[in-house]
Amino acid sequence: MIDWHTHILPQLDDGSKSVKESVLLINDLQSQGVDTIIATPHFYANDGDVSSFIKRRNGSFAKLQNANNSDVRLLLGAEVRYYPGISRLEDLDKLQIDDSGLLLLEMPTAKWTEYMLHELEQLALLPNLKIVMAHVDRYLKIQPFQVFERLIESGILMQANAEFFIDFFSKRKALQLLQNGFIRFLGSDCHGIKIRPPVIGKAFGVIENKLGTDFVNYFNEYGRYMLKLNK
Ligand SMILES: [Fe+2]
Incomplete structure (x- = not known):
């Protein structure tokens, strides 16, 4: 199983507070499969340029790797916050996940304007990303569903958070969106x-229970392919 969205690097953002906590998180995730x-x-x-971010991220990662004894594969990426003009950000491609070309983009939790949608379509046209x-689940109730259909058509892929599959009120919707290919990553x-x-282990349990082992295997295989781990 791949966990596509984590804040496990120590002392870098509002995630893990220490190397010790990061190691505990890695072990916890491993025990969940x-x-x-x-x-x-x-x-x-706003906080600085891409190269200073990467420098800080690599420093945090190096500290973690010194203490990490697990055989879990750790890959580096970023949760890049959207802002108007992001499509012109130099070095945007350096924030991609490993060398997959995939860029995790976080949107504001307010109604998106036509300008923003247009810019997302511009981003989708970038040849190398x-x-x-x-966490598309966060925005589903804020935008009309046609917005997501439009973005998917432009080539944008959707990641959802594990809680979406666990919460009693959203579970059904989550499984439906996963089954029809709307959600690609968890x-x-x-x-x-x-x-x-x-x-995330609990979420995969719900998915396997409802959609079956073959579906979960297919989903994981897709993720590995997108990370270029099948080479
Ligand atoms: Fe996040």
């Missing part, structure tokens, strides 16, 4: 051992 974790610390263009919308979006702990 995760073999590949994508670290996606928040990137806000493929946009993955972070993430725990974990921030800590106590605050927003990972529940």
